């Protein structure tokens with residue numbers, strides 16, 4: 001769990017100035033995480049992190065990535081357009097989609113993005129429709145050779161990527177169609193805190209590079225190890241040791257070169273690791289209900305933050321001004337959707353709550369606002385960014401009833 005990075009005075013001021021609920025992001029924290037990640041892989045001359053746009057798809061956040069020299073990982077046409085509007089192009093965009101509408105590849109090619117195919121059928125479809133770019137990556141799914149994680153499941157049950165056989169066939173097909181630079185990609189973890197699992201994945205991919213060279217005589221020019229590095233959502237969880245992981249990856253990379261691999265670029269596409277701990281959902285207590293259990297109702301709902309309802313995900317909850325009060329009350333913390341899983345926490349120990357208390361839900365900087373929805377006619381909340389200099393800036397307004405009605409025909 002991230003301890004709150006702003007002063008109580010700042011949160012108190014913004015929660016009085018702007019209607020709750022809203023998201024509040026910490027630019028300083030985001031930049032710190034980026035630098036830790038870059039430092040851990042700085043041993044590699046052409047390391048690049050492509051921030052996963054889907055985690056926090058807001059131009060002001062993406063501009064932070066740009067100023068730190070990161071690329072963007074896009075998975076849909078709207079994400080490609082967002083990257084374009086934010087000033088990204090060419091090699092700084094990775095297009096990693098699945099079950100892709102063919103015309104989305106057209107935009108990716110037009111932007112000269114680095115396209116990563118999730119399925120072998122896309123190679124000939126793209127070739128026929130728009131022609132293949134000179135540089136292409138293929139996404140590998142190792143199947144039963146690896147175990148899985150709770151969000152993503154086991155690789156053999158995951159819809160992503162290609163089998164080893166398809167990777168080899170796909171590379172030959174790409175070569176036949178004139179592709180000259182070949183990338184390999186994988187993403188088989190989500191919110192993973194075990195460094196060893198990530199290191200094993202690097203080892204698996206580097207072995208694949210060598211195998212491809214031996215079997216096909218093809219030199220792989222880049223390896224993308226995906227995102228999925230976890231953050232400690234729970235109070236006593238240990239953070240992922242990125243420095244140690246970077247060093248272990250370096251040893252494996254050097255070993256791969258010794259075994260005959262040509263030097264290849266190294267890429268990551270983390271989202272959560274970078275922005276996850278640096279976003280907060282600021283809400284207020286609106287309602288109490290005492291039946292078979294004690295409920296406290298917030299002015300935010302699962303439509304603002306889906307993770308607890310969808311995955312049973314834990315998010316730390318603190319109460320402004322009551323940080324040091326004993327947690328001697330047990331509540332289910334709920335939203336207002338007509339869905340019984342609209343709960344931010346179940347049986348959570350908290351200090352005694354009162355009407356109007358400012359409740360802070362932690363670690364929502366990634367896959368938080370982005371997963372919002374409009375069920376029950378709930379409107380999506382605003383986003384604010386606290387800049388490095390401490391200024392608070394609105395980076396997305398809240399939806400209004402008009403937005404909600406805009407697509408309806410009466």
Ligand SMILES: *Cc1c(COP(=O)(O)O)cnc(C)c1O
Pocket residue numbers: 052054055073096187190191226227228229269270271272273366
């Ligand atoms: C979601 C996703 C990511 C980012 O995942 P995080 O858990 O936020 O790091 C990266 N790559 C692909 C292909 C994804 O689908």
